[in-house]
Amino acid sequence: MKGATALVTGGSRGIGRAVVQRLLADGYEVINFSRTAPKEILPGEIFESVDLGNAKRTREAAMDWAAKKDILNLVNNAGMIHVGKIEDITLEQIDDMVALNMVAPLLLLQAVLPAMRAQKFGRVVNIGSRAGLGKSGRTGYGGTKAGLAGMTRTWALETATQGITVNAIAPGPIETELFTASNHPDAPQTIKIRESIPVGRFGTPDEVAHAVCMFMDKRAGFITGQLLYVCGGMSVGLTG
Ligand code: NDP
Numbered sequence: 001m002k003g004a005t006a007l008v009t010g011g012s013r014g015i016g017r018a019v020v021q022r023l024l025a026d027g028y029e030v031i032n033f034s035r036t037a038p039k040e041i042l043p044g045e046i047f048e049s050v051d052l053g054n055a056k057r058t059r060e061a062a063m064d065w066a067a068k069k070d071i072l073n074l075v076n077n078a079g080m081i082h083v084g085k086i087e088d089i090t091l092e093q094i095d096d097m098v099a100l101n102m103v104a105p106l107l108l109l110q111a112v113l114p115a116m117r118a119q120k121f122g123r124v125v126n127i128g129s130r131a132g133l134g135k136s137g138r139t140g141y142g143g144t145k146a147g148l149a150g151m152t153r154t155w156a157l158e159t160a161t162q163g164i165t166v167n168a169i170a171p172g173p174i175e176t177e178l179f180t181a182s183n184h185p186d187a188p189q190t191i192k193i194r195e196s197i198p199v200g201r202f203g204t205p206d207e208v209a210h211a212v213c214m215f216m217d218k219r220a221g222f223i224t225g226q227l228l229y230v231c232g233g234m235s236v237g238l239t240g
Contacts, residue, residue: 005069006216007031007062007108009052010078011045012038014176015127018205019075019212020045026213031065033058033108034078052078052104053096062111070115073216076105076148077127081141094140101144102151109155113164122164123216126152127208130172130231145170149227156225165224167215172231174203198233 006023010016011032023030024044032038033050041047050061065071080100082093105126116122131138132145152168159166173179173193179202183190194202211230214220229235 003027003029004073005029005031005071006073006075007033007065007071007112008075008077009033009104009108012036012047014178015171015174015205015208016075016077018209019077022206022209022213023073023075023216028073029069031069031071033061053080053099055099055103055107058104058107059111062108066111066115070119071112072116072119072121073123074108074112075125075127075212075216076108078104079127079129079145081138083137083141084139085137086139089139097140097144098147101141102147105148106151113159116159116164117162120163121218122159122162123220124152124155124164124166125212125215126166126168127212128152128168128170128227130170130229130235132170133235152227153225160224163221165215165221167223167225168227169208169211169215170227170229170231170235171208172197172203172229172234174205174208174230176205196234196238197231198236198239200239201232203230203232 006028008020011020012034020030020032024042029044031046033048035051037047052058126148128149129145131142132149135142149168152166156166208230
């Protein structure tokens, strides 16, 4: 959308990077909040180093940009995972995941909501996970992603009459640098996961970005409070 400003978290690599690139291609100006700068800051992109696990810093950075620009498009993409069985997961790890996966999206929405309400237009897309349906070792990750899906529905209802839509995407396994680092393409476990995906392959960051941009579209005003699985059919069932 020409001239519109979007705030994307975790836009320096992986899925977030693909979202930034796609939004720029679609004509948005994009503010990228991540800790580390991308390899290349693209024309139309503004990078701000923010640790979104730090609530004070997150609120300050968001209020600062909200005072400078009408941010009518928000993509809460940054997320983190600690994997651990019930008996091993620590409160510190749970706190980390709550802070990044749930609190940061709330703080960012609080900062940009006044402009959305004033303009009677807003698009919010939260990136959850298929693990929100339940996955072994994902007490904190699955719990916070399911929590984000629940917050999405509440935010959708609270803003529904104001031209604002709030939706979520739950990706299945997407081949990002992070995913490949912990799932080597030739490892037996990786092959097993790949073979269990109905479409027979992992997803790409661009495919998630496409779904994000569908929700961001001006023409998507009748879609709100929805959770879309971008997972190659895994949320429906596994093959084999
Ligand atoms: P990556 O780890 O590749 O990228 C995460 C991005 O978030 C990076 O840009 C990172 O930048 C940023 N980030 C992480 N922690 C913080 C922080 N404390 N403050 C600011 N920025 C932060 O992740 P993916 O692209 O794989 O995942 C993106 C989203 O998609 C996440 O929410 C994830 O849970 C979700 N997802 C991913 C799946 C997959 O298979 N890849 C499957 C299901 C869901 P930096 O470290 O520089 O801050």
